Amino acid sequence: MSAPVAPVAVALDAPDLATAVRWARAVGPHVSTVKVGLELFLRHGHEAVTACREASGGRAVFLDLKLHDIPNTVAGAARAVAELEPAYLTVHASGGPAMVAAAAGALPRTRVVAVTVLTSLGEDDLARVGLAGPALDAAVRLAVLSVRAGARAIVCSPREVAAVRAAVPAGTTLITPGVRPAGAAAGDQQRVATPEQALADGADLLVVGRPLTGADDPGAAAAALAASLAP
Numbered sequence: 001m002s003a004p005v006a007p008v009a010v011a012l013d014a015p016d017l018a019t020a021v022r023w024a025r026a027v028g029p030h031v032s033t034v035k036v037g038l039e040l041f042l043r044h045g046h047e048a049v050t051a052c053r054e055a056s057g058g059r060a061v062f063l064d065l066k067l068h069d070i071p072n073t074v075a076g077a078a079r080a081v082a083e084l085e086p087a088y089l090t091v092h093a094s095g096g097p098a099m100v101a102a103a104a105g106a107l108p109r110t111r112v113v114a115v116t117v118l119t120s121l122g123e124d125d126l127a128r129v130g131l132a133g134p135a136l137d138a139a140v141r142l143a144v145l146s147v148r149a150g151a152r153a154i155v156c157s158p159r160e161v162a163a164v165r166a167a168v169p170a171g172t173t174l175i176t177p178g179v180r181p182a183g184a185a186a187g188d189q190q191r192v193a194t195p196e197q198a199l200a201d202g203a204d205l206l207v208v209g210r211p212l213t214g215a216d217d218p219g220a221a222a223a224a225l226a227a228s229l230a231p
């Protein structure tokens with residue numbers, strides 16, 4: 001029987017490409033997706049995507065650039081990464097429906113993912129930046145607006161995923177960072193839950209970074225996570 005592959009995007013937040021490639025090679029057999037974020041992309045550009053995809057054995061690439069600008073600029077940025085054919089590209093939902101629509105229009109072959117409320121923010125932080133109401137309300141509101149504008153996937157915390165699931169059309173991919181296996185350090189994440197809870201509440205894809213990449217053996221850690229989540 002083949003080893004289970006978990007619905008997990010491993011955040012390859014490495015300071016250099018060699019480390020990211022080593023992680024991608026180790027976790028690739030056990031997860032569906034590898035995530036290239038700002039740190040890696042700003043240092044290594046398009047090569048970060050092609051190298052990590054190849055090292056992972058051709059897994060889906062989640063390009064987490066969290067674009068946030070006027071619609072024309074975001075459309076241009078999306079076109080600039082189109083040749084990489086990422087499975088997912090993130091934009092900030094708070095950029096507004098026109099901005100989300102511009103990204104979706106520019107990248108028809110990619111799932112444009114709207115990031116609702118960063119999982120590192122607690123309720124106090126939200127009040128401080130003037131976002132009224134609980135994170136849950138804001139996440140649902142931003143998710144609905146974004147899907148109407150053309151986003152085919154949503155990032156929210158696992159604490160909000162059940163409410164977002166109930167509010168968006170079937171077929172919308174729900175992605176949750178802020179996932180921490182029991183006992184793992186939360187670090188800078190505030191709105192967290194376990195992988196089991198996130199999946200039970202309706203997440204399609206879990207984003208997990210440091211609990212895997214910070215392990216002595218990221219490959220073994222990813223295999224253990226995949227085994228623990230296998231039906």
Ligand SMILES: O=c1ccn([C@@H]2O[C@H](COP(=O)(O)O)[C@@H](O)[C@H]2O)c(=O)[nH]1
Nearest residue numbers: 011037117118119177178207208209210
């Ligand atoms: O709300 C968000 C959106 C994106 N992220 C990204 O996910 C990973 C999480 O990494 P961990 O090491 O598991 O904390 C990271 O790349 C973030 O940029 C997020 O955490 N929250």
